[in-house]
Amino acid sequence: MRAQRAAVDMSAGALATRAGISRSMMSRIERGLVSPSIEVLDKIATVLDVPISRFFADQVRRLDLSHVPAGKGLKIERVDAVQGYHYELLGHLLSGNLFVEPYLITLSKDAKPYPTFQHPGVKFIYMLSGRVKYRYGSRTMEVKAGDSLLFDARALHGAEVLRERPISYLSLVFTLRE
Template identity: 65%
Template structure:
């Protein structure tokens, strides 16, 4: 008979393995356990020892505690319907840059803030954004030259950028409008 805790641990091991993009064989090899044992753990057929869980955690590069979190009851989920993001006045926001917050999430010590940024018709280039964290940009429309430190990159709809936001960055030139892009900022809580 399967134990409820073995089922939960097994489901969490499998979910973490899949999220890491690791095959079962690969995880078994890096963890130093047999593939059949890993399969039985993931299916909730056995209750793994603490030593085995430590090996699997090392193979996944996660703390052992991740196997015991009740992931089904987590509430860090955000759904924003199309056109219903929160238009925010950001402190220090550049004139005519419209920020629509599409969600806000804290997972552990990681903050994720996705924005739909739209440059209004009178928006001017601005290259001195600088803040902690990582930033991901996905351009939806328009063509611009984007400045990141000493680099200037021409980008257009469908292009993306990912970078450390501690360097000076921003739109250096606007070539065709309208300009809109998805901006996701990832920061760590102290």
């Protein structure tokens, strides 16, 4: 609760006042000395603008931080059907039930279209440069620098036509641990 309050830059006294409880009660709640009622938790959650379930999450076990200085991401060279697609892993989060993998993907001049990627999770793509005709399942769309896509990655997807080079984009893959 203290972390949630700090995130919105609110004092314990201000939170107590807005939630309609005493400052001493707020202090005892934050120190784990009392177990507040659901009604009190609901009032506090409303003031903090968070779901009440947030107070029951184990935040300590779910904290990861990945810092990758510019140009220092892990380079991954693909030699299969996506040869010429250069991946730079920009970090990763593996804690809890969610895996997050952000990649900077750059297509070399010899890269070929590859519209048949398919894997578990949700993918977010943000085009940095270039223009492609992108396939998602049975749909195609023109995607250019500044455009973004967000989709379920279980469907076949990928660049079907490489229209304008150089092509680079951020790709973030979110996968739940089974």
